[in-house]
Amino acid sequence: MSVFLAVSSELWVASNTLAFAIRDANPVTDGHTLVIPRRLVVDFFGTTDEERLALFALVDEVKRALDASHRPDGYNVGFNAGSAAGQTVFHLHLHVIPRYAGDVEDPRGGVRHVIPGRGVPPTSPR
Numbered sequence: 001m002s003v004f005l006a007v008s009s010e011l012w013v014a015s016n017t018l019a020f021a022i023r024d025a026n027p028v029t030d031g032h033t034l035v036i037p038r039r040l041v042v043d044f045f046g047t048t049d050e051e052r053l054a055l056f057a058l059v060d061e062v063k064r065a066l067d068a069s070h071r072p073d074g075y076n077v078g079f080n081a082g083s084a085a086g087q088t089v090f091h092l093h094l095h096v097i098p099r100y101a102g103d104v105e106d107p108r109g110g111v112r113h114v115i116p117g118r119g120v121p122p123t124s125p126r
Helices: 049-069 110-114
Strands: 019-023 033-037 074-078 094-099
Touching: 019 049, 033 049, 049 074, 049 094, 074 110
Parallel strands: none
Antiparallel strands: 019 033, 033 094, 074 094
């Protein structure tokens, strides 16, 4: 059983026939949302074409809602696939993380910072 499948639909912030979205229980930023397939699938690479379309349709819907309610300055969107990539819940979930000017000192490199010190190449202008 997946912890996500136990979440009441009353807590869903968006849904379609193949996926739903909930706020992250431990948000990185205000509005951090997870987009999750209704079918228990371990990672993105196990999804069907239809599930991928449904997931990204919800990413778009969540983004529009967050634009209106939170007015972020940018977004990081992504997923972890496998233990080596940091996955701890083995039911696919896409992170939609609103970003705000000043939430980190230097945001350059974005998701490249998953390995500390490797996000911005040394030749990159600051």
